Amino acid sequence: xKKKEEIKIKAKSSLMFKIILSAVVLLGVLLVLFLGKIxxxxxxxxxxxxxxxVVMEEDVKAELPSAQQTEESLPVVPEADIDxxxxxxxxxxxxxxxxxxxxxxxxETIEPVGEPDAQETVQENVEKFxxxxxxxxxxxxxxxxxxxxxxxxxxxxxIDDMGISPQHTREIISIEAPLTSSFLTYGKDLDTFCExxxxxxxxxxxxxxxxxxxxxxxxxxxxxxxxxxxxxRESFLNMLSKFEGFDLKGINNHMxxxxxxxxxxxxxxxxxxxxxxxxxxxxxxxxxxxxxxxxQMEGVQYIERDVFLDNENDxxxxxxxxxxxEEIAAKQGYAVAIGHAKSETYKALKDWVQTLEExxxxxxxxxxxxxxxxxxx
Numbered sequence: 001x002k003k004k005e006e007i008k009i010k011a012k013s014s015l016m017f018k019i020i021l022s023a024v025v026l027l028g029v030l031l032v033l034f035l036g037k038i039x040x041x042x043x044x045x046x047x048x049x050x051x052x053x054v055v056m057e058e059d060v061k062a063e064l065p066s067a068q069q070t071e072e073s074l075p076v077v078p079e080a081d082i083d084x085x086x087x088x089x090x091x092x093x094x095x096x097x098x099x100x101x102x103x104x105x106x107x108e109t110i111e112p113v114g115e116p117d118a119q120e121t122v123q124e125n126v127e128k129f130x131x132x133x134x135x136x137x138x139x140x141x142x143x144x145x146x147x148x149x150x151x152x153x154x155x156x157x158x159i160d161d162m163g164i165s166p167q168h169t170r171e172i173i174s175i176e177a178p179l180t181s182s183f184l185t186y187g188k189d190l191d192t193f194c195e196x197x198x199x200x201x202x203x204x205x206x207x208x209x210x211x212x213x214x215x216x217x218x219x220x221x222x223x224x225x226x227x228x229x230x231x232x233r234e235s236f237l238n239m240l241s242k243f244e245g246f247d248l249k250g251i252n253n254h255m256x257x258x259x260x261x262x263x264x265x266x267x268x269x270x271x272x273x274x275x276x277x278x279x280x281x282x283x284x285x286x287x288x289x290x291x292x293x294x295x296q297m298e299g300v301q302y303i304e305r306d307v308f309l310d311n312e313n314d315x316x317x318x319x320x321x322x323x324x325x326e327e328i329a330a331k332q333g334y335a336v337a338i339g340h341a342k343s344e345t346y347k348a349l350k351d352w353v354q355t356l357e358e359x360x361x362x363x364x365x366x367x368x369x370x371x372x373x374x375x376x377x
Contacts, residue, residue, distance in 0.1 A: 004126070010313075011279055020231050026360055031132035037132065056211055060103045067146065070309045078145055085334040103244060117167050151333075151360075153329040153333060154369055155327060155329050155334065155337070155361050155363050156180060156334070156366050156369045157181060157349065157363065158180045158181075158252065158336065158337050158339070158366060159180070159340065160207050160338055161182075161184055161340045161341050162182055162187065162193065162197070162207070162341050163184050163186070163187020163188055163189070163193050164184055164190060166189070168341035168342060168343065169187075170196075171346040171365070173197050173200050173202070174200070175353065176201055177200075177201060177239070177363055178202070178363050179200075179201075179202045179203075180202065180203045180365055180366040181260060182207040182274075183204065183207060184219070184254060185207070185209060185219070185239040186219050186241060190243070198246065201357060203208075203366060204247065204248055204249065205241065205250045205251055206239060206242075206251045206252075207239065207252060207254045208251045208269075209223065209254045209258040210222065210223045210252055210256025210257075210258075210259035211224040211258045212255035212285065221235050221239055222255075223235060223259055223265070225258060225259055225262045225264075225265050232268045232269065233268050236269055240272070240276065247276065249365075249366065250273070250277075250280060250281060250301070250366070250370075251273070251278060251292075252280070252282070253282065253283050255285060256285055258286075258331075260285065260289040261286055261290060262290065263290040266290055266291065266294045267294050269299075270294050270295055270298040270300050272298060278300075279300065279301035279366075280295050280301070281303055281305070281366060283303040283307070283338060284305050285305075287299060301374050303369065303370045305338050306328050306335045306336050306337060307324055307325045307328065308338055308339075309321045309322065309337050309340075309342065309348075310342055314343050315347055317343055317344075318345055318348035319348050319351075322337070322348065322352050326359065326361060329361060334373070336366070336369065
């Protein structure tokens with residue numbers, strides 16, 4: 001081993017000596033070229049006259065040597081003949097020696113330290129650590145996700161026609177959740193049922209009868225487009241008076257496909273809502289409702305329905321409509337669904353409210369949702 005090292009050292013020393021010698025020769029050749037170039041340029045350079053010489057040229061012309069004499073007096077340095085082959089050979093020798101030295105360096109190897117068994121053990125430990133590392137990253141990621149808050153989605157459930165059927169009204173009131181109970185103005189025993197709904201955590205709004213396009217049995221206090229503005233205002237104020245003391249938050253329309261299309265008549269209602277600080281939920285019984293435009297003009301808080309839950313009094317149908325409500329909430333951040341005081345609606349809602357937490361949904365009062373939406377706008 002020592003002998004091999006000595007041979008390598010001698011080889012390196014020899015190569016280094018050759019490289020240095022070649023470099024010295026090359027520098028000498030370049031120096032000769034440089035000096036020869038200087039003398040040749042000096043020989044060919046024309047003589048220049050100073051300003052003083054030009055002025056006194058006639059007086060001293062006889063004393064100055066001629067240009068030919070001056071040129072002849074300069075030493076002549078012959079141009080150096082450079083053999084390009086010599087330079088090429090020197091450069092090639094340097095390149096070959098450098099290549100040999102690099103090859104020697106590449107052939108050198110560092111002998112491993114320690115026993116082979118110990119190295120295998122270290123390698124096995126490294127491999128085991130690499131196998132465990134992804135699992136550790138997965139645990140860390142899952143823990144992080146558990147700590148991150150999920151984006152909250154909101155759902156509003158409004159139950160219309162409260163107070164008409166005592167049995168169905170009691171069923172809805174038995175659901176202790178932040179529902180929004182919309183009581184008809186001509187409902188039975190309004191005081192008792194409104195108080196019960198409040199105790200169950202419901203919010204109270206007024207389900208306001210308005211004229212529809214279809215023929216129907218209308219309540220005596222239904223707002224009609226044939227009424228004067230004064231009649232509409234007086235009738236509407238009388239309806240609101242029935243809910244004094246129950247922290248009424250707003251109203252929505254009962255029927256009203258014809259009335260809500262009349263901006264002029266709807267404006268009378270909006271003026272009263274503005275005076276009372278109440279909101280308007282547009283049930284959207286007509287796609288041509290002027291509710292949004294008039295509410296915006298009068299500065300009344302406004303929101304509209306997204307889903308009707310129970311056009312069919314069927315449990316599975318209601319559950320499907322609730323699923324659609326969830327999908328809308330997932331897309332726009334919230335959804336407003338309107339149902340009615342019916343037996344199958346009650347059964348479906350009773351089961352559905354138990355699933356909200358696991359779905360990441362939050363059931364809120366209508367006034368809370370309207371307030372949030374108006375803050376965004």
